[in-house]
Amino acid sequence: MRHDSTGRTFAPESIAAQALGWVDAETRAIVSPIHPSTTFLRDPDNQYRSGRVYGRSDNPTFDQAEALVTSLEGGASSMLFASGMAAATAVFLSLSPGDHVVVPEVMYWSLRSWICGPGERLGLRASVVDMSNPEKVAAAIEPDKTRLVWVETPANPLWGVTDIAEVSRLAHAAGALVCVDSTSATPVLTRPLAWGADFVMHSATKYLNGHSDVLAGTLTAARTGEFWERVRATRSQVGSIAGPFEAWLLVRGMRTLFLRVRAASKSALAIAEHLEPHPRVLSVMYPGLSSFPTHVVAARQMDGGFGGMLSVRIRGGEEAAVRVASRVSLWKRATSLGGVESLIEHRSSVEGPDSPVPRDLLRLSVGIEAAADLIADLDQALAL
Numbered sequence: 001m002r003h004d005s006t007g008r009t010f011a012p013e014s015i016a017a018q019a020l021g022w023v024d025a026e027t028r029a030i031v032s033p034i035h036p037s038t039t040f041l042r043d044p045d046n047q048y049r050s051g052r053v054y055g056r057s058d059n060p061t062f063d064q065a066e067a068l069v070t071s072l073e074g075g076a077s078s079m080l081f082a083s084g085m086a087a088a089t090a091v092f093l094s095l096s097p098g099d100h101v102v103v104p105e106v107m108y109w110s111l112r113s114w115i116c117g118p119g120e121r122l123g124l125r126a127s128v129v130d131m132s133n134p135e136k137v138a139a140a141i142e143p144d145k146t147r148l149v150w151v152e153t154p155a156n157p158l159w160g161v162t163d164i165a166e167v168s169r170l171a172h173a174a175g176a177l178v179c180v181d182s183t184s185a186t187p188v189l190t191r192p193l194a195w196g197a198d199f200v201m202h203s204a205t206k207y208l209n210g211h212s213d214v215l216a217g218t219l220t221a222a223r224t225g226e227f228w229e230r231v232r233a234t235r236s237q238v239g240s241i242a243g244p245f246e247a248w249l250l251v252r253g254m255r256t257l258f259l260r261v262r263a264a265s266k267s268a269l270a271i272a273e274h275l276e277p278h279p280r281v282l283s284v285m286y287p288g289l290s291s292f293p294t295h296v297v298a299a300r301q302m303d304g305g306f307g308g309m310l311s312v313r314i315r316g317g318e319e320a321a322v323r324v325a326s327r328v329s330l331w332k333r334a335t336s337l338g339g340v341e342s343l344i345e346h347r348s349s350v351e352g353p354d355s356p357v358p359r360d361l362l363r364l365s366v367g368i369e370a371a372a373d374l375i376a377d378l379d380q381a382l383a384l
Ligand SMILES: *Cc1c(COP(=O)(O)O)cnc(C)c1O
Pocket: 083, 084, 085, 086, 108, 111, 152, 156, 181, 183, 184, 203, 204, 205, 206, 215, 216, 217, 337
């Protein structure tokens, strides 16, 4: 419903609020039904005119979720997966043994562990680089051998921002594809395809759903083609498909995406600015702070805010950081991010001994509570 019958165009928040303006043709329901069926009737002449055969390939409940993500990202096609990891690994599993990929030094830990473990055992060759430095990306790309450059921006959990346009230019000049994990930015703040990326991935478990009650992932392609069809085949072959109830909940969550992300971004900036001069705080990592090393790229690439995620290094090392986390009450000590409730986590405890994350770092996912309440809770936890 980018255009209605009068030809008017709508802003993305209007499109999200009405989940594309879907109305059921038969019942006039404005909320779509859930289709639990795993199998579909074959026509008497042995054809499948509906295009539906079996539930490991797709499900009618996906259609609205996929179409809405496609619209918000400005892409050509989207696919829904069982989780963000299922979406991301489907891209790598659609490459061939011997293919070279360039991945960031700082990125979602489980995915980096998969690429450098099982991914390499399956024949991928990965170069791990500092993505905030385009010269390092250029040096790592092997012309005609590098098939994929993986970007995550802002990158979990240090929130460095990658220049998508510059990395895409370098990758495309060498014949490589670019996929951006845009989980923390969301289509509200960054649209990677408009900056030149080929694919955008989300852990829809996070902001897209936004209520910490669905595991799902999405991929969106700037254009369809052979590689996209390979990814589609991978999803069906591996069975990394979302459940229909999750797809339905995801559409419901995405209707409030813009309100949630804007509220969280506003509070996160206030919290970052409050904590930066705090005597118990060593440093604050947040793309919206002018002191942040990649702030200039963030200011150009992110529109309407810098996201709800920040990290804080606490003076006094790991013990002090864990103590601060133990003293909060409104913030919840839990992993994950992008929900309406604020979460705090001692990140290196989650990533384990090989993690590059400083041991004095707390990762904060800002929800939609009153910023003053969140700040007061942090202040009392930091006192002493
Ligand atoms: C959570 C997350 C993932 C993995 O998503 P799941 O839904 O947990 O499988 C990937 N990338 C980022 C940035 C994430 O935060």
